[in-house]
Amino acid sequence: MPRWESDAQGRLERAxxxxxxxxxxxxxxxxxxxxxxxxxxxxxxxxxxDKREVLFAGNELEAYLVAEVEAADPDRTPLEALLAAVxxxxxxxxxxxxxxxxxxxIAASPxxxxxxxxxxxxxxxxxxxxxxxxxxEPGKARFVVDVAIAISRRATSRWLAEQDATxxxxxxxxxxxxCETVTPPVRTVR
Amino acid sequence: MPRWESDAQGRLERAxxxxxxxxxxxxxxxxxxxxxxxxxxxxxxxxxxDKREVLFAGNELEAYLVAEVEAADPDRTPLEALLAAVxxxxxxxxxxxxxxxxxxxIAASPxxxxxxxxxxxxxxxxxxxxxxxxxxEPGKARFVVDVAIAISRRATSRWLAEQDATxxxxxxxxxxxxCETVTPPVRTVR
DNA sequence: TCCTTCGATGACAGCATCTGTTGTCATCGA
DNA sequence: TCGATGACAACAGATGCTGTCATCGAAGGA
Numbered sequence: 001m002p003r004w005e006s007d008a009q010g011r012l013e014r015a016x017x018x019x020x021x022x023x024x025x026x027x028x029x030x031x032x033x034x035x036x037x038x039x040x041x042x043x044x045x046x047x048x049x050d051k052r053e054v055l056f057a058g059n060e061l062e063a064y065l066v067a068e069v070e071a072a073d074p075d076r077t078p079l080e081a082l083l084a085a086v087x088x089x090x091x092x093x094x095x096x097x098x099x100x101x102x103x104x105x106i107a108a109s110p111x112x113x114x115x116x117x118x119x120x121x122x123x124x125x126x127x128x129x130x131x132x133x134x135x136x137e138p139g140k141a142r143f144v145v146d147v148a149i150a151i152s153r154r155a156t157s158r159w160l161a162e163q164d165a166t167x168x169x170x171x172x173x174x175x176x177x178x179c180e181t182v183t184p185p186v187r188t189v190r
Numbered sequence: 191m192p193r194w195e196s197d198a199q200g201r202l203e204r205a206x207x208x209x210x211x212x213x214x215x216x217x218x219x220x221x222x223x224x225x226x227x228x229x230x231x232x233x234x235x236x237x238x239x240d241k242r243e244v245l246f247a248g249n250e251l252e253a254y255l256v257a258e259v260e261a262a263d264p265d266r267t268p269l270e271a272l273l274a275a276v277x278x279x280x281x282x283x284x285x286x287x288x289x290x291x292x293x294x295x296i297a298a299s300p301x302x303x304x305x306x307x308x309x310x311x312x313x314x315x316x317x318x319x320x321x322x323x324x325x326x327e328p329g330k331a332r333f334v335v336d337v338a339i340a341i342s343r344r345a346t347s348r349w350l351a352e353q354d355a356t357x358x359x360x361x362x363x364x365x366x367x368x369c370e371t372v373t374p375p376v377r378t379v380r
Numbered sequence: 381t382c383c384t385t386c387g388a389t390g391a392c393a394g395c396a397t398c399t400g401t402t403g404t405c406a407t408c409g410a
Numbered sequence: 411t412c413g414a415t416g417a418c419a420a421c422a423g424a425t426g427c428t429g430t431c432a433t434c435g436a437a438g439g440a
Contacts, residue, residue: 008417029396040419045398079371110308117311118304139347143364144371146340154333174333179372181334182365184267198388219425230390235427 009047009057011037016054017101025052025109052115055102062123064089069130078136082127082148083175087168090156100160124149151175199237199247201227206244207291215242215299242305245292252313254279259320268326272317272338273365277358280346290350314339341365 015036019028030051031041048054068085076084106112124145131141154177155170205226209218220241221231238244258275266274296302314335321331344367345360 030398031396042420043418046418051397077371113311114304114308117307118300121303121307139344140367142347143340143344143367146343147337147368147371150333150336150340153336154329157329157332175372177330177333178337181267181269181337182369182372220427221425232391233389236389241426
């Protein structure tokens, strides 16, 4: 018989999500979260470096994208490799339901939105050297990653709205939209 | 004779920048900044909502970009309007010297980098409705703004490195680079 | 000249986040 | 059986940030 319940970290994460949903991020203290998980405030900080991080632990998405990009066909354009990785990523992680709960909580708190942006930037920072290993110069790699993220954001937002389309379909569609945006079709006077 | 020295906010900003350069962001306390500016800690929070904001006060850039976009020629593509605004913006504000100091301090602290990203996101959020007033649908507007920001980041980074080129030149050049990236030129086997 | 009002600031108290340190108990392996 | 390790609690403390009230000087009118 173990002295402590197992999965302390998971218990903290679930308790935090529920408390944030119920009372908001700012109005729930770390001590409350820890108590709800049967731990002390100090133990919380053993698992998470700060209060916000309880919603952002783990970087499976980053690892997945980096791995996919590095494993991609060398004949592919850097942008193609990134978009292919993005297209298959979001369906793998995050059961849609908790993804929606998390998104709502994050959108409701500026502090959490801030951290969310930072996590996206971390993914971008990890993707740049991955492209470098494919022979892309760093400045260019950063640029391509930024463009891929712009496409990914538009595609993901559509994916959350209309549930019938595949993410990779929407990514391809958005990439085509980018082409039109950059080189607009000839305007005909009507 | 005024009871207090004038420009308390400016004194706080200058003192903060110097202390951050000297000791780092985390290792300088709000009380230190206030003391260096001849004020108390409490007064600091009257001017800035939090410690990080002392480096980010004012949103002249956001206001400028929004104004430029709204005043742009209606015949211009949304992306063209954004890029034209960006091309003329960064030279107007920020004497290059303090911009470099600020950038170095921000890059040295994760907390400040986080806030910096957030400020960029705020500018993006302000630009989306500005494009909306030009008749662009919101989702699309967000996308175009993200792309413009990607271009702007690459161009600005080049502008800081090579000092001889104009920002607007670099923006145009980077936009061309985007065209090639999206629709890569036909590869010839050598 | 006196008085009133007003705005900027100081002084102080208080809560929350986050850190360092130490002690305690189970579990594991020798 | 014993020492090492790991998981946690307990306590103390620095710092960020907020609420509240007193204070001082300036500006303006009577």
